[in-house]
Amino acid sequence: MDRKIRVLIAKPGLDGHDRGAKVIARALRDAGMEVVYTGLRQTAEMIVSAAVQEDVDAVGLSVLSGAHMHYFRQVVEGLRQKGADDVLVFGGGIVPDQDLPELESLGVGRIFGPGTSTEEVVAYVREAVAQRAAQR
């Protein structure tokens, strides 16, 4: 117990808009979690290997470029291949509602859109990580 929740916040692909990623990273850190931020221009492979190496409980992907389907799929599959499918994958950015069912079927957790409060994200990560730990 009492191990701090470890979260990887990642910016996949070419999109350089990192305001949201940084705000969320800071909010999770302030809430007592250990946060690793990848920086920009990460491929799915880089994100998966960082997640495994850092032994994180959750990976948050920030995508505002419209390339979300591609990257969420690759990261989820990559984690599965590495036997790390217990890691929670969630995200934020500009993701149209009609893409949500497909992301859910991939096993992606919640996607937070513009206007989400940081408290909501913090509460979600806490709860979802605890739930996954209980299932293990």
Added chain:
Amino acid sequence: MKPKSRWLAEEYAEATRALPERDVPFETLSGIPVEPVYTHEDLEGFDPERDLGYPGSFPYTRGVRASMYRGRLWTMRMFAGFGTAEQTNERFKKLLAAGQTGLSTAFDLPTLMGYDSDHPMALGEVGKCGVAVSSLADMEVLFDGIDPERVTTSMTINSPANAIWAMYLAMAERRGADLSKVGGTIQNDILKEFIAQKEYIFPPEPSVRLVIDTFEWGPKHAPRFNFVSVSGYHIREAGATAAQELAFTLADGIHYVRKALERGLDIDEFAPRISFFFNVHNDFFEEIAKFRAARRIWARQMRDVFGAKDPRSWMLRTHAQTAGVSLTAQQPLVNVARVAIQALAAVLGGTQSLHTDSFDEALALPTEEAATLALRTQQVIAHETGVTNTVDPLAGSYYLESLTNEMERRALEYFERIDELGGVEAAIEEGFFAREIGDASWKYQREVDEKRRIVVGVNEYVQEFPEVPIQLVDPSVVEVQKERLARVRRERDQAKAQAALAELEAAAKEGRNTMPAFMACAHAYCTLGEQMDVLRKVFGVYQEPVLI
């Protein structure tokens, strides 16, 4: 009339005893405290002749043209681009038919990052947040049926700006256009990419050198083009305050001027073609003050610090765009109101051109209907509100003039701090801008989370709203792109293409101006990726320090 301090202590105090002030921060979005009332006492030392002048004359606080919108309205220029060149061409033509007066091109991320559509890094991104342009062939389709001598085109492109500009000019030349009559703007502001938007490829120094190549080449070969649009927009969107946006943008502009002078260029040859691009956000008066302060600071810097003689060098001409970051995904139709108010501020601030965001942009790229409504918003301001009837109607307002002074003061303070750090490039590498912007965006988010700032529909007046239709990008885009790219590579004159790329490499290595080589590459149908690969090899690629 009694002094303001007495009025505050007597009448105002009495009024607030009876009805206390609301429990909200009375300050601008930049955190400038706002007083209950402004009077002539707040403008002590203010000299209208020195600080305002007439519109169209130094220091241009009141606008760069004497007649402003009585002579010509601002250019209504909607930023558009998605999918294939064919799809964007169709949207361009519809916007022109709807009464838009200039074009503005959004490129997709692979293009912005200098990758061809078939590069592995482009997977999943082709045509998503702009149009894909990998060679002259795409540019020819993109502007098919649009006369480059008649319509001015703005292109939001930075790291690969030289190559994309060359493709546009090559397209115009092949249609028989006279380049001295072809006008438009390339954004080409790499400094704000390092500071805010992060679409850089090469390290700061060679990146700035490429920009200065356009300063040198542009006035001689494409004199009606603004070869740079020094941009605060993205700095603001990344979380900066209005005061930071103003300061950092002008600091970037000054940095380019210094670099151009170091190259031995004549200030009055290049400075008249430097243009700007500001955000226009929710805080109505602060935004207007920002535009007015920007013009005054630039004019004084150019004339008094750099010794420019031509009045056109002193004038800060600007494009404006309403604040994408202020749009909410919740109750999206409410954004129509935000955009209208922001657009009004840009007009009262004296902008030369304007893009109004569509109400659905927090959800996806705008639909045609939403983009048309945004354009109509500008037309309502232009033709129905009467604000265009007189120039700079808010001049002399105690509040607005004090705010303009305060914005100027804060900008000059930032200039000093940046100079102490060794200039803009040094400040970038030291992480100064990233920290300043990160702290400001964090502060804003806290205020919204804690409801000290109300965002209608987000943290107050929350309510379910009917969904709005959104624009989707057809996934077959990438196939169309790949096919055209394969055809270009197959059918072009290979020897000519290889020679052009070799010359680009030589020019880059030897420190010669790269623009002639980019023009040759464009005409030879070299792809964007090929050209950027040559420069990646010569200049290396940049990676920023990771900071939270």
